[in-house]
Amino acid sequence: MRTHHPRTLRWAGHGVLATLVGIGLAHLTAALTDPAASPVLAVGSTVIDLTPTPMKEWAIRTFGSADKAVLVGSVLTGALALAALAGVAARRRLVVGAGVLVALVGVAALAALRRPAAGPSDLAPSLVAAVAGATALCLLARVERTRRPAHDGDARADRAAGADRAGGAEGGRRALLLTVTALGAVAALGGLGGRLVSSLRARPEDVTLPPPADPAPALPRGLDDQVPGITRFRTPNRDFYRVDTRLDVPVVSADDWTLTIDGDVDRSVTLDFDELLALPMIERDITLTCVSNSVGGPYVGGARWLGVRLADLLDLAGIGRTRADQLLSTDVAGMTISTPLRLATDGRDALVAVGMNGEPLPRAHGFPARLVVPGLYGFIGATKWLRRLTLTTYAEREAYWTERGWATDAPIKISARIDTPRALAELDAGEVVIGGIAWAQERGGVAAVQVRVDGGPWVDARLGPDGGDDYWRQWFHRWTAAPGSHRIAVRAVAGDGQTQTADRTEPFPDGASGLHELLVRVS
Numbered sequence: 001m002r003t004h005h006p007r008t009l010r011w012a013g014h015g016v017l018a019t020l021v022g023i024g025l026a027h028l029t030a031a032l033t034d035p036a037a038s039p040v041l042a043v044g045s046t047v048i049d050l051t052p053t054p055m056k057e058w059a060i061r062t063f064g065s066a067d068k069a070v071l072v073g074s075v076l077t078g079a080l081a082l083a084a085l086a087g088v089a090a091r092r093r094l095v096v097g098a099g100v101l102v103a104l105v106g107v108a109a110l111a112a113l114r115r116p117a118a119g120p121s122d123l124a125p126s127l128v129a130a131v132a133g134a135t136a137l138c139l140l141a142r143v144e145r146t147r148r149p150a151h152d153g154d155a156r157a158d159r160a161a162g163a164d165r166a167g168g169a170e171g172g173r174r175a176l177l178l179t180v181t182a183l184g185a186v187a188a189l190g191g192l193g194g195r196l197v198s199s200l201r202a203r204p205e206d207v208t209l210p211p212p213a214d215p216a217p218a219l220p221r222g223l224d225d226q227v228p229g230i231t232r233f234r235t236p237n238r239d240f241y242r243v244d245t246r247l248d249v250p251v252v253s254a255d256d257w258t259l260t261i262d263g264d265v266d267r268s269v270t271l272d273f274d275e276l277l278a279l280p281m282i283e284r285d286i287t288l289t290c291v292s293n294s295v296g297g298p299y300v301g302g303a304r305w306l307g308v309r310l311a312d313l314l315d316l317a318g319i320g321r322t323r324a325d326q327l328l329s330t331d332v333a334g335m336t337i338s339t340p341l342r343l344a345t346d347g348r349d350a351l352v353a354v355g356m357n358g359e360p361l362p363r364a365h366g367f368p369a370r371l372v373v374p375g376l377y378g379f380i381g382a383t384k385w386l387r388r389l390t391l392t393t394y395a396e397r398e399a400y401w402t403e404r405g406w407a408t409d410a411p412i413k414i415s416a417r418i419d420t421p422r423a424l425a426e427l428d429a430g431e432v433v434i435g436g437i438a439w440a441q442e443r444g445g446v447a448a449v450q451v452r453v454d455g456g457p458w459v460d461a462r463l464g465p466d467g468g469d470d471y472w473r474q475w476f477h478r479w480t481a482a483p484g485s486h487r488i489a490v491r492a493v494a495g496d497g498q499t500q501t502a503d504r505t506e507p508f509p510d511g512a513s514g515l516h517e518l519l520v521r522v523s
């Protein structure tokens with residue numbers, strides 16, 4: 001492609017290539033130490049932490065579960081744009097270009113260091129990025145200068161190049177091509193090598209879980225086979241929604257892991273994984289829900305959890321005399337989540353879970369141990385990669401989302417979702433099965449689900465089998481659809497008598513409310 005400034009463009013390319021070399025090798029270094037310290041991830045995490053809540057909510061709404069990919073892509077694009085500028089600057093003054101690159105890396109280093117559990121070793125990827133990036137840029141600049149010395153007004157280079165001017169142009173082009181190819185390979189190998197090392201390290205660990213002393217009853221067969229398009233009664237682990245502030249998945253070894261219970265307790269207690277597994281295990285079916293889920297949204301899942309009763313663990317530390325009102329949990333990276341102590345200890349089946357659907361927790365869902373508190377949104381009760389439980393007060397300590405204005409007391413709101421038909425579906429007139437799920441944890445479960453078509457009367461739907469009050473419930477309703485456009489709405493009624501409200505609220509600060517409603521066309 002011909003442009004007016006081919007040389008400027010080429011130098012911009014050099015800046016980008018040098019930066020990719022730095023990022024690639026830094027990614028590999030981070031994979032060998034702490035993957036989260038990789039420059040792009042560290043900057044991305046900082047952006048997540050510093051983004052104002054409304055904007056974060058907008059991003060989740062707009063990009064859904066792709067929000068993290070969008071974020072990493074944006075950070076990378078921003079970095080490469082600056083890298084292109086660095087390249088252009090390097091054409092006139094190499095130090096300026098290299099300086100911009102090093103400044104860019106400085107931002108990544110600061111981002112890596114400001115993470116709660118960061119240590120000095122987290123600087124390693126940034127150092128590697130700075131050295132590798134600057135070296136690559138110098139190499140490219142050297143090849144450029146020997147190739148076109150006259151334009152840079154460098155007398156010495158001029159003389160040196162003068163000798164082989166005749167055959168030099170061809171040789172110079174080849175040298176440049178060779179350098180670019182070699183550096184491209186280094187960048188790609190670094191990046192891919194980093195991915196490979198990370199994924200090898202993130203392989204599931206082989207742990208054997210004990211059987212529950214207090215098992216859950218057999219989960220009834222759901223409506224999965226009867227109602228096409230309905231949410232499965234049990235969510236397979238690989239399909240379970242994932243919501244957290246992490247761009248990578250923390251890799252924790254069960255052998256190195258401990259859980260400490262401290263703060264305003266009679267005695268601090270620290271357990272290792274085997275000691276935790278030696279305690280009596282309970283098994284419960286619990287539906288987890290995210291506060292960021294909009295009405296009808298996807299951030300909800302039902303699983304069978306195996307773990308130790310939170311109450312048993314707190315008893316080990318002794319909380320009879322505590323003045324704490326907050327159970328502050330800290331994850332392995334220093335991220336904090338608050339849970340109202342009153343709710344965590346009111347007799348509900350709160351547990352420190354090690355198993356999910358008959359397997360050890362997947363890494364994405366908190367291996368080796370996480371908190372699960374039925375009836376509370378995940379952001380105040382489902383700490384993954386749990387490391388510490390501290391009895392404290394809201395006045396004394398603020399957790400991650402408390403600092404960002406989210407509620408500290410956020411029971412899951414009653415909600416029903418229509419899975420089938422989909423919004424704006426084109427249906428054939430006649431019998432249509434409307435179906436979905438509903439949940440009302442710690443409110444006596446789902447007592448009824450009602451469907452309304454075109455603003456008519458609320459009609460009871462048929463309920464699927466009961467998986468317990470903390471578990472969701474499938475439902476369906478046979479509807480005889482006449483041609484035309486129709487509006488379908490659903491609402492749930494909880495066992496405690498409360499009916500899902502039609503008043504709409506956004507997820508911030510304590511969960512979305514309103515009815516799931518959709519339009520279909522029948523012909």
Ligand SMILES: Nc1nc2c(c(=O)[nH]1)N[C@H]1C(S)=C(S)[C@@H](COP(=O)(O)O)O[C@H]1N2
Pocket residue numbers: 240241242243244245246288289290291331335337364365366377378379382383384385
């Ligand atoms: N350590 C840690 N735990 C966390 C989070 C997090 O960002 N970090 N996110 C919470 C939120 S907001 C939710 S909804 C649940 C989601 O759990 P899941 O990803 O296993 O579905 O985890 C909770 N636990």
Ligand SMILES: [Mo]
Pocket residue numbers: 243289290291292377378379
């Ligand atoms: Mo959440």
